[in-house]
Amino acid sequence: MRRLTTESDVTTEKFVATERPWNVVVWDDPVTPMSVVVLVFKKIFGYSNNKCTELMLKVHHEGRAIVWSGQRNRAESYCVKLQVAGLQSTIELDK
Amino acid sequence: MAGNRLFVRRRDGRIEVRLNEAGREIAREAFGRVVIAERDPDHVWHAGLNAPIDPSSDVDDPVSTLSRQNEIATNAELAIMTLNEQFLNEGEAWAWLSTFQLALRSTAVANGLVSDEKLDAASPVVLDFVRTLQQFLFSLAECL
Numbered sequence: 001m002r003r004l005t006t007e008s009d010v011t012t013e014k015f016v017a018t019e020r021p022w023n024v025v026v027w028d029d030p031v032t033p034m035s036v037v038v039l040v041f042k043k044i045f046g047y048s049n050n051k052c053t054e055l056m057l058k059v060h061h062e063g064r065a066i067v068w069s070g071q072r073n074r075a076e077s078y079c080v081k082l083q084v085a086g087l088q089s090t091i092e093l094d095k
Numbered sequence: 096m097a098g099n100r101l102f103v104r105r106r107d108g109r110i111e112v113r114l115n116e117a118g119r120e121i122a123r124e125a126f127g128r129v130v131i132a133e134r135d136p137d138h139v140w141h142a143g144l145n146a147p148i149d150p151s152s153d154v155d156d157p158v159s160t161l162s163r164q165n166e167i168a169t170n171a172e173l174a175i176m177t178l179n180e181q182f183l184n185e186g187e188a189w190a191w192l193s194t195f196q197l198a199l200r201s202t203a204v205a206n207g208l209v210s211d212e213k214l215d216a217a218s219p220v221v222l223d224f225v226r227t228l229q230q231f232l233f234s235l236a237e238c239l
Binding site (some may be wrong): 029030031032035036039040042043076077078079081083084085086087088090091092093 | 147148149150164195204208225232237
């Protein structure tokens with residue numbers, strides 16, 4: 001049978017598989033001074049003073065905050081740096 | 096207020112340590128306990144120093160765990176080595192701050208001080224140690 005159209009009979013779906021990022025989470029505790037949390041964020045991530053303060057307040061009020069997202073090995077590295085500086089931190093796969 | 100500060104940044108960038116002998120003794124105790132706790136799995140602070148990196152996994156990445164142990168021990172040992180110094184450079188001051196903070200959080204974890212209420216109800220000895228470390232940290236953080 002002669003084709004009346006040049007369109008393909010086969011349908012294809014285009015999609016791009018992306019890896020979900022890993023989050024570095026810092027958890028609140030009742031003893032760590034706020035100024036220390038801000039200082040550690042500045043030192044480890046190089047964020048601005050405003051961003052560090054914003055993240056610190058999020059940890060304080062919500063009990064936790066995602067402070068960085070990206071590749072797993074870098075997330076682990078940041079998590080270790082935060083723990084070495086005495087902050088309670090973990091990594092988790094982004095939902 | 097400068098006279099009341101425990102740590103002061105000088106014009107040449109160094110951090111002056113103004114702790115008296117009693118203050119240095121508390122610092123010695125805190126730094127020493129971090130070194131011992133990192134090496135001794137039965138130490139009451141050990142769990143506080145070794146929180147899981149990835150709680151969703153049964154076992155943490157050994158490379159990350161080793162890296163953490165090495166860095167904690169290095170900071171604490173550097174802090175002990177510089178304990179009697181009158182002036183600290185930036186790296187030494189950072190090692191002091193990190194080790195004070197580890198001692199503070201390990202004390203909180205070991206004594207179950209997980210909320211403000213629990214902290215208020217802590218024994219006077221523990222509370223005194225916590226408040227002293229917090230004072231050191233406030234002052235040191237101002238300089239860095």
